Amino acid sequence: MTTPRLYDSPEFIEIREIDEGDFLGVHLVGHVPFEDVDLFVAYQCGDWLDRSELRGYDVTHTYCRKVPIRTEYGVEGMRFQYQDSPGRGAQAVTRVEANRDWERWCVNHPHELAQTGVHKDTVAEDQGQLAIGDFIYLCRSCHDDYNRRFHEAYLERMRGYEASNA
Structure with missing residues (x-):
C-alpha cells in the first residue's frame, strides 16, 4: 500500500488583465511537475475553472520577467515577458493559463x-x-x-x- 502524498501548495502569482482585470491564470514559482499542477488547480483554482466560459487550462514551463509598459504618457504599468531560456531578470515559472474560449x-x-x-x-x-x-x-x-x-x-x-x- 502506498502512502498518500500530502499536498503543499507551491508559491504562485496571479496573472490578470491590465488594471486588475479578468483573472487569466497563475505563475507557479519554479518548474513544477505537471501532476503537482493538477493538484494545485484542483485545490486552489476551482472557482475560476468552474465558470462556464472557461475551457480548462494550459500549462507551460517557461521563464518570465516583469517589464514596464511604456506609452507616450510614461510608464502605464507592468506586463510579463516570456522567454524559452533563462535570461536577465527572468525566473523559472510554470504558467497555468485559463483557456477561455x-x-x-x-x-x-x-x-x-x-x-x-x-x-x-x-x-x-x-x-x-x-x-x-x-x-x-x-x-x-x-x-x-x-x-x-x-x-x-x-x-x-x-x-x-x-x-x-x-
Missing part, C-alpha cells in the same frame, strides 16, 4: 494557443476578415513573423520618404 487560438495554426492579438488595421487585408472584434490573435511564431514583416514595411516606407525629400 476559441477566440484565443492562432488564426494561422488552429491548434496553437494565441499569445497576443494585433489590431486588424495593421495586418494584410486578406486577414482582416479573420478578426474577432478588432483583433487578430496569433501564436508566438506567427507574431514574430508579423513583427518582422511590419518592421520591413516600416523601413521601406522610411526609405521612400527619405528619397522623396532628398
Whole structure:
C-alpha cells in the first residue's frame, strides 16, 4: 500500500488583465511537475475553472520577467515577458493559463494557443476578415513573423520618404 502524498501548495502569482482585470491564470514559482499542477488547480483554482466560459487550462514551463509598459504618457504599468531560456531578470515559472474560449487560438495554426492579438488595421487585408472584434490573435511564431514583416514595411516606407525629400 502506498502512502498518500500530502499536498503543499507551491508559491504562485496571479496573472490578470491590465488594471486588475479578468483573472487569466497563475505563475507557479519554479518548474513544477505537471501532476503537482493538477493538484494545485484542483485545490486552489476551482472557482475560476468552474465558470462556464472557461475551457480548462494550459500549462507551460517557461521563464518570465516583469517589464514596464511604456506609452507616450510614461510608464502605464507592468506586463510579463516570456522567454524559452533563462535570461536577465527572468525566473523559472510554470504558467497555468485559463483557456477561455476559441477566440484565443492562432488564426494561422488552429491548434496553437494565441499569445497576443494585433489590431486588424495593421495586418494584410486578406486577414482582416479573420478578426474577432478588432483583433487578430496569433501564436508566438506567427507574431514574430508579423513583427518582422511590419518592421520591413516600416523601413521601406522610411526609405521612400527619405528619397522623396532628398
